Amino acid sequence: MYYKLKANTFFRNYNNIGYIVNIPNNSDRVVNESGALFLSLLSYKAQSLKELSNIALDKFVNVSLIELQNDMKDFYDRFYFEDFLIRGESEEECDNLEKISISNATIKNQFNSYEMQNNIGTQEFLEKYFAKNPKLLSFQIELTSKCNERCIHCYIPHEDKLYNIDDNLYYSVIKQLKDIGIISISLSGGEPMLHPNFLEFLKYAQDSDFYVKVFTNLTLLNEEIIKLMQNNRTSVYVSLYSMNEVNHDAITQMKGSFNKTKSNILKLIENNIPVYINCPIMDYNKNDYNEVYKWAKDLNLEVRVDYDIMARCDLTTDNLEHRLKTEEMENIIINILDNNKENQKQTVSKELNKDKEYTSDRDLCGACITSCCIDVKGNVYPCTGWNYNCGNLNETSLKDIWEKSPQMLYIRSLNRKDFKECVDCKDIDYCFMCMAKNANESKTGNPLDINNHFCDVARMNRQVIENWREKNL
Secondary structure, eight states: OEEEEOTTEEEEEETTEEEEEETTTTEEEEEOHHHHHHHHTOOSSOEEHHHHHHHHHTTOSSOOHHHHHHHHHHHHHHHHHTTSEEEESSHHHHHHTTTOOOOOTTOOSOOOTTBOOOSSOHHHHHHHHTTTSOOOOEEEEEOBSOOSOOOTTOSSOGGGOOOBOOHHHHHHHHHHHHHHTOOEEEEESSOGGGSTTHHHHHHHHHHTTOEEEEEOOOTTOOHHHHHHHTTSSEEEEEEOOOSSHHHHHHHHTOTTHHHHHHHHHHHHHHTTOOEEEEEEOOTTTTTTTHHHHHHHHHTTOOEEEESSOOOOTTSOOGGGGGSOOHHHHHHHHHHHHHHOHHHHHHHHHOOOOTTOOOOOSOOSOSBTTTEEEEOTTOBEESBTTBOOOOOBTTTSOHHHHHHHOHHHHHHHHOOGGGSHHHHTOTTGGGOOOOHHHHHHTSTTOOTTOOOHHHHHHHHHHHHHHHHHHHHHO
């Protein structure tokens, strides 16, 4: 039997544990030291079980080759059934099966002694495991602040959209990320395809064994870019605001943007390139955003909506004039529940922890815990849209900033209990509290400043969901 990693599967060995992830499938696993050894032997080229076990034999004491082969086969087969690996009778068969997707619905049992035994989610496990030295897993790079659109709700001030990242800085960042063992990077802007070296940057990231997410409006997509993305190691995230050309273009303030974005989404689908649609909802599209849902559903595409846009990262709030009023969000949430089966499943199964005491060490987002980002000038921020400067990569290494930056350590030290008014709030299970949104609407940029607007949204969200549950359970 032959085995190989799927093209969209990534493995990293972290401090005696192994981490494997299939990013398009949004599935991951943590394994112990022995399991990490087994996975580290695999590559994107098919190898026989005999070959793999012979290599592994030197690492084990008092284990026969036959016993090891059987253990490795059981181990690899489980990962095969969960869609992390390709399995075949020959190298040729493995190559031919590369594009076949295997359902993981039936395999949910414990692996064997080589899998970490834990009762929590993978990401939570990693956060706890690396609590004293958090592991950077994903990173976003702003290739350019320039953009050919001027979206009315954008959190980046339009007057700042002037710069490209320096080539040497980009390549240095990629090398540092590879040394750290990061898995996923995001290329963003502005509009990243405006950078004159976008193609070279994308290829270099792919060749560095990263899964690459490209955040783009797709108006500049061309055949060269499509060809480079056809390797199962790149996905695209794009905003589509309406199926009404006038409304979409009114939001982007670029005439013809709707037709370009829509047609290029279809081109990506035709070329089997994963594409995910974002649909921020505001005053311009509050009455027709649902048509985006319907269109995407027919194409089997995932749509993420955001009905609570955030203020600009320079602490100005002019863009919020387009944000929906709290009462306008109610119908949108109901509509999402009525039309999104995955959301329904999560809502119905959700444990309502009304009496929960928030004493956890974190219970916040992954900013400065598993992720961060840089702008075109090399400034490191906790997340995109939050201009809380943690250091600059032209002056300090990413490793040193991640491990030693006072700003990074401060954000990392925060937990839910630091938000005093939130601890005893009955709406906390329904709150999508975001430190970046807090900071951007604070006069001082303080992430601990809770805006009453977010409290109103949480209260309304709780009422809507509880009413929906009562009617549908």
